Amino acid sequence: xxxxxxxxxxxxxxxxxxxxxxxxxxxxxxxxxxxxxxxxxxxxxxxxxxxxxxxxxxxxxxxxxxxxxxxxxxxxxxxxxxxxxxxxxxxxxxxxxxxxxxxxxxxxxxxxxxxxxxxx
Numbered sequence: 001x002x003x004x005x006x007x008x009x010x011x012x013x014x015x016x017x018x019x020x021x022x023x024x025x026x027x028x029x030x031x032x033x034x035x036x037x038x039x040x041x042x043x044x045x046x047x048x049x050x051x052x053x054x055x056x057x058x059x060x061x062x063x064x065x066x067x068x069x070x071x072x073x074x075x076x077x078x079x080x081x082x083x084x085x086x087x088x089x090x091x092x093x094x095x096x097x098x099x100x101x102x103x104x105x106x107x108x109x110x111x112x113x114x115x116x117x118x119x120x
């Protein structure tokens with residue numbers, strides 16, 4: 001996982017990571033990781049180690065239900081017809097596919113809601 005992917009994981013997994021780390025020695029490690037991430041340091045190695053320590057899955061950079069894939073009979077493939085949101089600060093690789101009626105999630109590291117990045 002590179003640094004942008006690590007930041008995306010941290011942003012998305014932060015609530016669960018905080019819950020799992022609470023009251024353990026991992027709580028200090030998480031606080032240090034957050035401080036380094038917010039300071040703009042490369043945290044890929046530390047984030048991956050903490051992820052494994054807390055037994056959390058990799059989230060990937062995109063989370064959504066079914067992406068609304070549209071296929072045209074007789075043509076190969078198709079393309080998603082979705083509204084894509086991304087990091088409001090442009091610092092990580094996190095993307096999120098908006099579902100109708102659902103507000104975009106908060107950035108776990110720097111605050112602010114994920115912003116519309118495009119539509120495909």
